[in-house]
Amino acid sequence: MTTASSSKDQLHDIVSCLSDYDPKAVPVSQAQDIIRQFVQPVNAIEKLAIRQALGRVLAAPVISGINVPAHDNSAMDGYALQGNDLPHQGHRTLSVIGTAYAGRAYQGTVNAGECVRIMTGAVMPDNCDTVIPQELTLQATELEVTIPSGKLRSGDNRRLKGEDLACGNVAISEGKVLKPADLGLLASLGIAEVAVHRRLRVAFFSTGDELRSLGETLDSGCVYDSNRYTIYGMLTRLGCDIVDMGVIKDDPDALEAAFRSAAENADAIITSGGVSVGAADYTKQIMGTLGDVAFWTIGMRPGRPMAFGKIRSNGKSAYLFGLPGNPVAVMVTFYFFARQALLHMMGATATEPLLVTAVSRTAIRKRPGRTEYQRGIATMNGQGQLEVHVTGSQGSGILRSMSEANCMIVLSHDQSDVMPDSLVQILLFEGLI
Known part of the structure; x- marks a missing residue:
């Protein structure tokens, strides 16, 4: 939906500066860095009453015009x-x-x-x-x-007068995603409306002849498309304006039309399926034809195949995140790659995911050389210590395990097997998913 001008850097310019870049073996951290450098914020601002501003990104710092409190x-x-x-x-x-x-x-x-x-x-x-x-x-x-x-x-x-906030000081910084406490703070300063970045418009669709939408007959060898519903939920939690384009069959004309429509009407595009090696469709070819797109095999599990870049059509452009087709891999790649990029596009201040330490109550097999994200259930034991155990089988098609989990166990690139009672890093889902 933005004009198809060049980004701060072309994607190929960014990756050409990396001496160790190998699209068939991209570490998670390198892929995140490339995305961070390439994606640019969408510059469009609107003013909203503070009751309408919850979850929106502040476009300019709020300066206090009074002392809080006003008197000792x-x-x-x-x-x-x-x-x-x-x-x-x-x-x-x-x-x-x-x-x-x-x-x-x-x-x-x-x-x-x-x-x-x-x-x-x-x-x-x-x-x-x-x-x-x-x-x-x-x-x-x-x-x-x-x-x-x-x-x-x-x-x-x-x-003391001004102890909470002195007149002339910054009350809330630009780039803050406004929370309930921020609305209260704005009201305490007598501020009725604020400037926020406009909502990000994101188009998404699934690809594959085997996919069926809800309500359709499930033929032999076919599956219901669950990915669009998880993507819908994740984008809704981010506060995006969303365009659900449904299921696109493996037909070159239909795929190209879908990509062009999405590029002309959205700021970002998220697809699921069609980016793995040997895929029997035209998705990768059309992605590459329409824009500056990299196809990666990322050193991670689940979610190795991923496409990222920017596609253009009729003078408009949109950032592209081509996610894998497996349901769990879709969620993992969204949260560890697409989510931060979308927040950056919204103008939000960058923050790293908050990892906390827990005791693993189960052994976890882990091969060094890739980052792994295991689904876990974290609880507090009788000694007030956070502990976690995996949800069971970690296959990337087992969406039920994501529904049961309340955290992700993050095993770093160089980490090896985890023994029972060892410390691990986890990312809690509450507030994220």
């Missing part, structure tokens, strides 16, 4: 006083001369030997710099309160 205020219910009135030993009795409420400040001046009853969030009275919580007082009446020594220091329990 009390962090709790108690008595506001001068820090010099705190007793060094024994105790001291102060006169209570009034009350300060949240939203209704005490208007008088507090002198030595006096204090003001104060509620959480109330503006600190003049001359007061300390709050003693009510539960720390020895005795309190409407007229007097007795304060012990050694319970607090001067300045305690006072929230």
